[in-house]
Amino acid sequence: MSFANFAVSSAAHAGPASPTLLIDIGLMAMLVVVAFAILRMRSLFAIVMLQGVYSLLSAAWFVSLDAVDVAFTEAAVGAGISTVLMLGAMLLTDRDSAPVPVRKSVGPLLVVILAAAAMFYAVPDMPAYGDAQSAVNTGVGMEYMQTSPHDIDVPNVVTAVLASYRGYDTMGETVVIFMAGLGVLLLLGLNGNAGNWSASVQGVDIGRQHAPSAKNIEPVSEKPKPKRKAKPQIKAKAKPRAKRKGADT
Amino acid sequence: MNTHLILRTVSKLLIPLIVIFGLYVQFHGDFGPGGGFQAGVIVAAGVILYALIFGIEACKLAVPPSWVRIGMTAGVLLYTGTGVATWIMGASFLDYDVLAYNPHHPAGQHLGILLVELGVLFTVATVMVAVFYAFASRTPDLKDGDW
Numbered sequence: 001m002s003f004a005n006f007a008v009s010s011a012a013h014a015g016p017a018s019p020t021l022l023i024d025i026g027l028m029a030m031l032v033v034v035a036f037a038i039l040r041m042r043s044l045f046a047i048v049m050l051q052g053v054y055s056l057l058s059a060a061w062f063v064s065l066d067a068v069d070v071a072f073t074e075a076a077v078g079a080g081i082s083t084v085l086m087l088g089a090m091l092l093t094d095r096d097s098a099p100v101p102v103r104k105s106v107g108p109l110l111v112v113i114l115a116a117a118a119m120f121y122a123v124p125d126m127p128a129y130g131d132a133q134s135a136v137n138t139g140v141g142m143e144y145m146q147t148s149p150h151d152i153d154v155p156n157v158v159t160a161v162l163a164s165y166r167g168y169d170t171m172g173e174t175v176v177i178f179m180a181g182l183g184v185l186l187l188l189g190l191n192g193n194a195g196n197w198s199a200s201v202q203g204v205d206i207g208r209q210h211a212p213s214a215k216n217i218e219p220v221s222e223k224p225k226p227k228r229k230a231k232p233q234i235k236a237k238a239k240p241r242a243k244r245k246g247a248d249t
Numbered sequence: 250m251n252t253h254l255i256l257r258t259v260s261k262l263l264i265p266l267i268v269i270f271g272l273y274v275q276f277h278g279d280f281g282p283g284g285g286f287q288a289g290v291i292v293a294a295g296v297i298l299y300a301l302i303f304g305i306e307a308c309k310l311a312v313p314p315s316w317v318r319i320g321m322t323a324g325v326l327l328y329t330g331t332g333v334a335t336w337i338m339g340a341s342f343l344d345y346d347v348l349a350y351n352p353h354h355p356a357g358q359h360l361g362i363l364l365v366e367l368g369v370l371f372t373v374a375t376v377m378v379a380v381f382y383a384f385a386s387r388t389p390d391l392k393d394g395d396w
Contacts, residue, residue: 066354068282072274076290079379084297088384152358154279162284163362167343171328173286174372178325181376184383190314192386 021066026062042097045091052083065129069158253302260302267295276367276372285366289373305385317379324372331364342353342383 016237034054041047055078062071144161152160162170275288323342332343340347341368345361 035263052353069319070284072287073290076287076294078293079340080382081290081297083385084301088381088387092387113324128257141378151355152362153355154362155280156281156283157280159278159284159362159366160358164343164345164358167332167361167365170369171332171343174325174328174369177376178321178372181321181372186379188383190317190379190382190386192383238309 026060027057027064031057033063042099043085044093044095044097047097048083048086048090051086052079055079055082072165250264257302265270265300267298268292271295275366276363278366279362285369286373288366289370290377292370292374293381295376298376300381300385305382309312309382312378314379314382317375317382318364320371320375321379324368324375325370327371328365328368331361331368337360 030055034050034057036046038050038054041050050196059071059075059079062068063076072227127136131137144165145157148154148157148160148165154160251271258324261384269275271288271346273287274283275289278284278288296308296312299311331345331348335344335347336342343361343365346357348357350357
């Protein structure tokens, strides 16, 4: 969608290229380069890092489109946290991906070509970038822009829409995030040792009973220098848990 | 990671700044870009950076897993609780105007937005940390050769 938007906007301003347009083109070109680099690479570590670069470039591009709130989120989630989570996932598997034989790539290639063709087919239907007559700018969005200075009186209309006009939606999103966290905790547990699972990574058994966190609960008490008073409580909490685990085995 | 002196020193300087920036994004979200979701992710990124540099066990002492469990629930409860409060005060669900009455200024809206954004902050920050804890605790420690 964003690409289509861009294509139309560049077609609409056929005059001399503005500096913003050059920045947009540069960022898009870098995105394509990074995408091809990801495709060609076999080292998963490098691929994860390049995905972070990709997110950061997208964030820069969102800034140039004046979508600062989206850029913020993309930079923090895409470049920051998901990179770390992907790294964690990579450490549980191999460091390199196996090369895929050409005949196995034919099906996915067809799917990608079809999807791209469908997207390009849809491009002419997209409103031009900044078009005042587009559905977004003539419908309820314009109404929010006009009424929010009086109703809510916060300068950032995005916040007004998210938290007040669309408070129900944001509540739903918060609950979705909560459910996602709950699901992960139910499946893996906060210490990665919930449920019965076993796995070995490069010869090291990291199954439930040998989860690194389970082993690490004892040394924790000695390692960091005493800084806070809260620590003894945690020690007291952590120890019985470790004992219980020992009793399990 | 005990050998990475530069990383440890720089991150010691950076992490407080990251968390403060998160709070700025949270409380300045009415005036500039940002809000609860972005702030929560930034705060979580600070915690995760700490865990990456100093190890997951040290991080679990700084941000105990129990906070994570409580925080994610408290966030949702704060958000829905604001809605229930407006309900009890006689308006519709999440209609903040009744929270604080002022004929010239929508003070109730400001208070309501502050409360629900705080709820979003708690839930997002703690869920991100929870997911990280769940995955990172399964992962064997990185050896220096892996970098």
